[in-house]
Amino acid sequence: MLKLYQFNRTWGIPNLSPFCCKVETYLRMADIDYEIVTALPPGAPKGKLPYVDDGGKIVADSHFILTHLRSSYQDLDKHLDSSQQAASLAWQHLLEDHLFWSFFYFRWMYTDENWKINRKAIFGGLPPVIRDIVAMRTRSKIKRRIIDQGMGRHQTEEISMLGKQDIDAISDFLDNKPYFFGDQPTSLDACAFGMLINIIGCPVESPLKIYGLARENLKNYVNRISQTYYADLQQA
Template identity: 60%
Template sequence: MLILYQFQRTWGNPNLSHFCCKTETYLRMAEIEYDIKTTLPLSAPKGKLPYIKDGDLKLADSRFIIRHLKTRYKDLDKGLNPSESALSLAMQRLIEEHLFWVTMYSRWQYTDANWQVNKKAVFGVLPPVIRDVAALVYRYRIGRQIYGHGIGRHKPEEIFELGMLDIDALSACLGDKKYFLGDQPTTLDASAFGFLINTIACPIESPVKDHGLSKSNLRNYVDRIKTEYYADLRQP
């Protein structure tokens, strides 16, 4: 059976990792059987989570994982026309290459209160003797990544202004539809849910979270998908 390696569940959500949540949501939307093993990215391929083992195959990065799932199991995007496929790709890039970094700034750099919540969720499984050291090292590394991306070079209010534009685009794209591209879930929905729940439905506070919560269609979308595909989860 396919095994998904990811962070442990926390905050009553599928996963604190946007990309882990995206991958598991695709598995559930496509009704693919899988097991979960919780781990940290220290020994993961490419040093990141999630990754999967499917028979003799070990594969990292949610994009390549989902490409494999489409080929071997079920392609949720099979019915999309070229225009819809292009929109799906563009929106995933907005979510995963821009909004993601705004939320990472919120967790790792914005306020000490956010950092303490994030630190406990990510590193709480480690023995106390190494927990603080590991957290300090990773906070520095991720801070450099945020700066290298470019988003970390801006003032906080500028970062969140850019993130709010992403939220506006997502809200406008969804409109009053059940899913982003119609009545059936696609890869875009797996991505959007994984990132939106980790923006507006987790205990990390920011102006972008507040702005997302002001969009009733996005709130309802996250609640609906969590109820439909993660009914087994219990609130903390």
Template identity: 45%
Template sequence: MIRLHQFKRQWGIANPSPFCMKVETYLRMTGLAYEVIEEASPLNAPKKKLPYIDDGEKVIPDSGFIIDSLKASYGNPLDGGLSRAQQAEAHLMRRLCEESLLWPVVYSRWIDDSGWSVIKPAFFGALPPVLRDAVPWLAQRRVKRMLWLQGMGRHRPEEIYRLGIEDLAAIAACLGDKPFLLGTAPASTDAVAYATLANIIAPPIASPLKDYVLSQENVIAYCERMRERYYDAV
């Protein structure tokens, strides 16, 4: 059986990491049997990141490589029938979610005071009292450095959120009135988009990103459709 190593569940969704939730959603969409192994820290993981999977004798890190490996080992029921144009659209949607929209989401959680006041106790509240301030301070400083090096951290808050809302508007426009991003049938890119959107909606964090998502009726209906189809028991 596939063993999925990821962070513990939070906020009524599969995972507080969009990348972990992406993999679990893909597993549910394809009907593959799996077991979740909750990890307190990614430090012992390959590449020092979660998620990763054990699949027989293979240990595979990185959500994208995990899904590629699962397709190679178990077939490609979600994407096998996509046209080249649909494959390109799916690729662009993954990049938008994971390399563009990701950074405003990270800012909203780790830097914005309204997000940090939720993230700090949720992620670090179980630490011993002697570590409960030092460890989150170091983690937040590391995230600030990442945002600065990536470039997003050089912008003003209103600029960061404007860029994120532009990405969310693109998702809403691509979805339109379709039940899934690429049409009437779900594809693996829906695992990416749903995991990203759910991680904006579900955490009790007020932000312009959440305000925008909640204003888009088609996006809310899409997220509810995905939840009911794949996570009704969570």
């Protein structure tokens, strides 16, 4: 059976990583059997989670994993025409290569309170002697990355504004449809759900969370996908 390597479950959401959550959501939407192996990035083939082991074939990175799942199992995007496929790719880049950096800033660099919540969720399982050192080193590495990428060079208000613009765009495009391209879920829904639940559905506070929760259609979308595909987590 396909093995999905990802961070441990926490906060009552599928995963604290939008990318891990995207892969697991695709697996559930496409009704593909899998088992979860809890892991941490050191030791992963590309030093990041998620990755999968499908009968000995190792695939790392959520984009390549979905490509593999679409060609080897079920392609949830097969009914999309070429302009919808193009739009799907562009939206995924907005979510993962732009909104992600604003979200990432608020998770790792914003308040001490957020950091405490994040630190406990990610590093809480490590032995006490190394926990604080690993957490501190990881945080300074990630801060450096956010600054190097460029997002971390803006003021907090500017980072918030950039994230809110993305949230507005996503919300307007979704409108009152059940899924981004109509009645059936596609890769874009797996990707968007992974990012949105991490912004509005977890205990890390941010201006993006407040803003996203005020968008009724996004709140309903996240709730609906949670109830449809993660009923087991809702009950737990």
